[in-house]
Amino acid sequence: MKNPDKTINGLNAAGFVLLSAVLFSPSLSAAPLTASETRGKQLYLTGAGPSGKPVKALVGPESTELSGTDVPCAGCHGEDGHGRPEGGIVPTDITFEHLTLAYGHTHDNGRKHAAFTAGTIAAAIAGGLDPAGNRLDSAMPRYALSASDSADLIAYLKRLSTDADPGLSESVIRLGTVLPMRGPLAGMGQAMKDMLSAYFDEINARGGIYNREIRLEVAEFTGSADSTIKNARRLFEAEPVFALIAPFAGNLEQDILLLSESRSVPQIGPYTLFPEENPVLSRSAFYLLPGLKNEARAMVDYAADALRLKNAAPMVIGPENAMVQGALEAIDKQSQARGLGPAGKFIYPQRQSQMFAAELKRRAPGVIFFFGADDELRMLLKSIKQLKLKPYLFVSSSLTSPGMFNEAPGSRIFMSLSLIPPVQANADEFFRLIKRNNLSMHHLTAQAVSYSAAKLLAEGLQRTGRDLSRKKLINALETIYQFDTGVIPLLSYGSNRHIGSTAVTIVSASRNER
DSSP, X not given: OXXXXXXXXXXXXXXXXXXXXXHOOOOOSOOOOOHHHHHHHHHHHHSBOTTSOBOEEEETTTTEEEETTTSOHHHHHOTTSSOOOBTTBOOOOOOHHHHTXXXXXXXXXXXXXXXXXXXXXXXXXXXXXXXXXOBOOTXXXXXXXXXXXXXXXXXXXXXXXXXXXXXXXXXXXXXXEEEOOSSTTHHHHHHHHHHHHHHHHHHHHTTOBTTBEEEEEEEEOOSOHHHHHHHHHIIIIISOOSEEESOOOGGGHHHHHHHHHHTTOOEESOOOSOOOOOTTTOTTEEBOSOHHHHHHHHXXXXXXXXXXXXXXXXEEEEESOHHHHHHHHHHHHHHXXXXXXXXXXXXXXXXXXXXXXXXXXXXXXXXXXXXXXXXXXXXXXXXXXXXXXXXXXXXXXXXXXXXXXXXXXXXXXXXXXSOOOOOGGGOHHHXXXXXXXXXXXXXXXXXXXXXXXXXXXXXXHHHHOSSOOHHXXXXXXXXXXXXXXXXXXXXXXXXXXXXXXXXXXXXXXXXXXX
């Protein structure tokens, strides 16, 4: 990276400063499945009953006993029931409409039979016989189902051909996002919406993705919990979407995550400082950037490795904010592990930083990790100067405007970067999109995040193919490795990794470093 300080100061402020301002303060889907259909779907997809216990399956002429979870219906016939040829075997189309064709069936091997009924489907599942009494292919398992399990499975087969995930049809993929459209963050929200719209409009102009048009719906982030959650629920319930793309939910992002996870709705590229690090809690969410906790750990590592500090009497200073507490705890744990010593903490009520001087005088820290806003940082710098202290000071570009360091005192100041706003040299495609669509360039960081999220989603959709579902999209995204959007660090995912980049760079932010 060449001259990162110049890149930052040339833009006067990192895009995530806007983020900290809030963090601290007609349907395309069919009718919902019935209870019976839902149980039948579980059987069809997993080979296990409602209790989670696998059903018994008998396979081949010798009736080899297997667990139903080893040979679920979907394994051969596909999630859509149309069957996928594999290993020389061509599974039958088992959609209810196909099985019950009035004129019956004549198979390639000469086997003939009348149309199936619900009763003869049950007989085929249990005994491996078609309506004419002919034995089905030996590769077709026979399943030992209770009467209720059999009824549930047949109920689902009747819905199989129309059971697309919400927000998905043969011709449309309906996406949603949550963005501020009014108030102090409206400019950022509009810039993100315009970027997403421009990107997907250009995809649609080329024929969409596997001939599906992408449509974008926006739910407004109002700053109010009640109205924002109500707006978001529309995307999950009243007019459900297939996935969320680059949502900005401020201090409500955990609420939005709970809503999306409870419905297995993928979130692609949430604009956040606090990605959920536990993949068990975010199985459907795919974050782009490392977030404040990883920045905090990188600060400590830099102090230990580059500055070679030991037992430095570290001090963590931050506002009284639940989400920031995670970063403060990460600092303390990493600081002890890396030999800096236990970190003292000074947590102050937001916008009330008048006590900095007294705390600094009492503790005289050798290194400070600071997680406040611009005005509070100015007060901290003023106190350091008055007390003639010379600590190493670490701040996050996600929370602080880099331009304010132009007149910083002689303290040794370092800044963590998880994202440098894009520059023309390595983001030609991004800037050409902006130019073609006459987009604003006043919110480049937020635009880079929304652009990267859209590009990541498009890659996932391409990898998934025409046979699209939320589950398959999630599986496809988990195969992505070193994906280059051109404007943010390379992204890699896996079943236990849903934060695409963990790269954090530490740079000198002071002109007068000593």
